[in-house]
Amino acid sequence: MSIPVVDFGACSLSEEDVADEKMHKLSKELESAFTEVGFVFLKNTGITQKEVDGVMAISKTFFLLPEEEKKPFSRENYANNEYHGWQQIEAERFNSRHPGDLKECFNITSFHPDIKWPSGALKGFKEIQSSFFQRCKELSLRVLRVMALSLGLDPQLFLSAHRFIGTESNGTTLRSLYYPPVNHEKVKEHQLRCGEHSDYGSITLLFSSSEGLQVQKRSGEFIDVPHIPGVVLINVGDLMQRWTSDHYVSAVHRVLLPPAGDSSTRQSLAFFLQPDDEAVITCCDGSNKYPPVTGGDFVLRHFTATSGEK
Template structure:
């Protein structure tokens, strides 16, 4: 299995007026990738490598600070935005059957101007993160529109359930992830940088600094995902699979430990696009293959499994 590559130029952030024929061709390519593999590289999305590098640089500045400097911005410390903030190393367990993941992160879930943001050493953190959040939002909405068209649906079918991104009532999250170097002598049995899991919401946009990600094929084998500078890695998440009655497939993936003797670190930016909390997700083909569920209700159940009592 290989990850398909699709030129998204026809609907990129740099395009305003696109011919119907171009969008039709793009939608068919995207449909083939997301029904067959569930992952696809988007080239010419309009988001540049320079933008990605800028967010990674400021994120790393914050995440390399001592824990006591990051503690005031911890996840669940911000009223009305429980997923916003810093997640320390070894607190999350995306595969409940493995030890805690060897990664830490900062989640941007809300653009509310009243939220306290890191400053100090991470000068410009808020501006850089929120600007990238908005760019990813625009790209994600364009992707959702093309995905709806690829299934012969009204383009508003998915868009109408994502009207509150960046505000209360929607948990779409820009997650800046940092995987520190690994001391293999201290690693717990079965521990990974990120355990096997599928994503929770509609779709995910991923930008990474290096390899390490593996995707599970239909046969159950894990396949290494190449690093493609400048491209966005898009994958289907669980609610979208339910929404489309399994037309689009949400695929299990993981991040391995580096080999013994490899002291390299890893960074990635994941933009998890989530339906509005109150959006009711029902099978868009009119079937009852999956029972209705709200975006927020489904997400909360998945968070319970990932974080346990934390």
């Protein structure tokens, strides 16, 4: 099994208006990837490597600040949104049986007027992150449209449940992740940069600076995900698997430690697309395989179960 690379040029963000007929070939390619692997590489999306590098650069500037300068932006300091903000290393564990993950992150979840953003040496942090959030949102909506067509559904079906992205009524998150150098002498047993998990929501867009990610095959074996500059890796979330009555699969994945003696860092940007909190999700094939659930309730339940400190 390998993760296919699909040319998304017909639906690129550089295309202002995309007719459904242009999506037919794409829809079959995405359906194949999402039913067999749960992951796909998309090239020619309209999001450039330069854009990605810019977000990673401003994010790394933040992560390299002294801890006391990052603490004011910790998640617990945002009363308007408990998921927005910075998390320190080992504060989160995706595999609850293992030690905290060796990563830190900054979640962009809210654009509430009262949100405090890093400034000073981080001039442009809000603007760069906000702009990239919007770019990922637009690409995600195009992917959802193609996914609906691949299932023979109304192309608006998935879109209609994602109308409030970027508001307090939707939990979609742009997460900047930083994996610092690893001191193997201090690593705890079973500790990873990111423990085994599947994503909770609709789909995830992932941009990374290097290798390290692994995806689990249906056989249980993990395979290495190659690093391909200029592409976006997209995977199905748990809710989308449920939404499609298990037609699309949400695959488990993880980020390994670097080899002993390798002091390199790693960065990634993950855009976790969630349905609106009040959107009622029912099996799109008309079956009763899973009972109806709201987007907010489903994601909260899984978020709490999978993340160690929540």
